[in-house]
Amino acid sequence: MKKRILILGASGQIGTELASRLRKIYGKEKVVTSDIREQDKSLKKEGPFEVIDATDYKAIENVVINYEITDVYLLAAILSATAEKFPLRAWDLNMNSLFNVLNLAKEGKINKVFWPSSIAVFGKTTPSIDTPQKTIMEPSSAYGISKQAGERWCEYYHKRYGVDVRSIRYPGLISYKTQPGGGTTDYAVDIYHKALKHKKYICFLKEKTTLPMMYIDDAIEATLKLMKAPKDSIKIRNSYNLASISFNPKEIANSIIKHIPEFEISYKPDFRQAIAETWPQSIDDSEARKDWGWEHKYSLDDITMDMLKNLASMY
Ligand code: NAD
Ligand code: AKB
DSSP: OOOOOOEEEETHHHHHHHHHHHHHHHHHHGGGEEESSOOOGGGGSSSSSEETTTTTTTHHHHHHHHHHHOOOEOOOOOOOHHHSSSHHHHHHHHHHHHHHHHHHHTTTTTSEEEEEEEEEOTTTTTSSSSSSSSOOOOOSSHHHHHHHHHHHHHHHHHHHHOEEEEEEEHHHHHOOOOOOOOOSSTHHHHHHHHHHHHHEEEEOOOOTTEEEEHHHHHHHHHHHHHHHHHHHGGGOOEEEEEEEOEEEEEHHHHHHHHHHHOOEEOOOOOHHHHHHTOOOOOOOHHHHHHOOOOOOOHHHHHHHHHHHHHHGGGG
């Protein structure tokens, strides 16, 4: 059967970039993008788009049948900072969208599912340096709880019903094409915008708050690699640890200062500091490297160079 892909929540930080990579590989018409928000007019020519609420099983099923979809990438979610404001709304979206897609796969209507988890599945009691694949997981954020529950359900649907669901625990992602959507790691995107626009940035995390982070190009590569890997090589069906670099706000500021010497950072921690303090500082992703050949490319200075180069035209 020919591959036809549906992305749910495609207008966000990851979906925008994943959609264009998948369309380059499989062809424009083979990748249907969808979101609860109407599509940006500038993206209209890029390929088919449908408005879908990912909590609406029938709406997803109709599009799956009409376009003969084989693979679904579920990216619709409420991220950590917004989830702390609306915990039950986050639980409703993050869990019910996942059940919808897992059930479509269980019923044989689609073949393969990609669902992202996050470093937010870990908590204060998890070893925070080189966090192992298998370890104590006691998340305390609403978002982290939904991701951990999601992981358990992915594994359950794989073991019980043979569903081919694949997942990555993404670290905080950095990109320039869209603004990130309500996460704790969003400062690491905003800082580049403010550095170019105002030459200063007030950070909502403390200067020494080290977190695992990754450039979007590496994250997309990992996603494509995981989804292409032979079924037998996927040994972990809850979610794979994935890592590239770790840094704190002071270190990203120092990387920016190499290009914008007058740049200044100051610190005004808010509620997101408490979330960040429960997350690991670095991740052991040796299982992903062993099972499906994951390798990262971008260092912090590579990311800074690419971000400033691409954002420069906006300011
Ligand atoms: P985002 O917030 O940028 O995008 C999510 C998209 O989902 C938005 O376009 C939004 O309009 C859409 N959406 C919201 N409610 C919807 C609904 N009911 N139906 C359909 N669409 C809906 O998020 P992202 O950064 O692209 O993240 C995608 C996935 O990756 C999420 O599951 C997130 O938890 C996970 N993740 C992201 C990061 C990161 O740093 N970006 C890190 C770890 C995990
Ligand atoms: C967030 O900060 O909520 C996300 C994530 C790490 O899951 N970027």
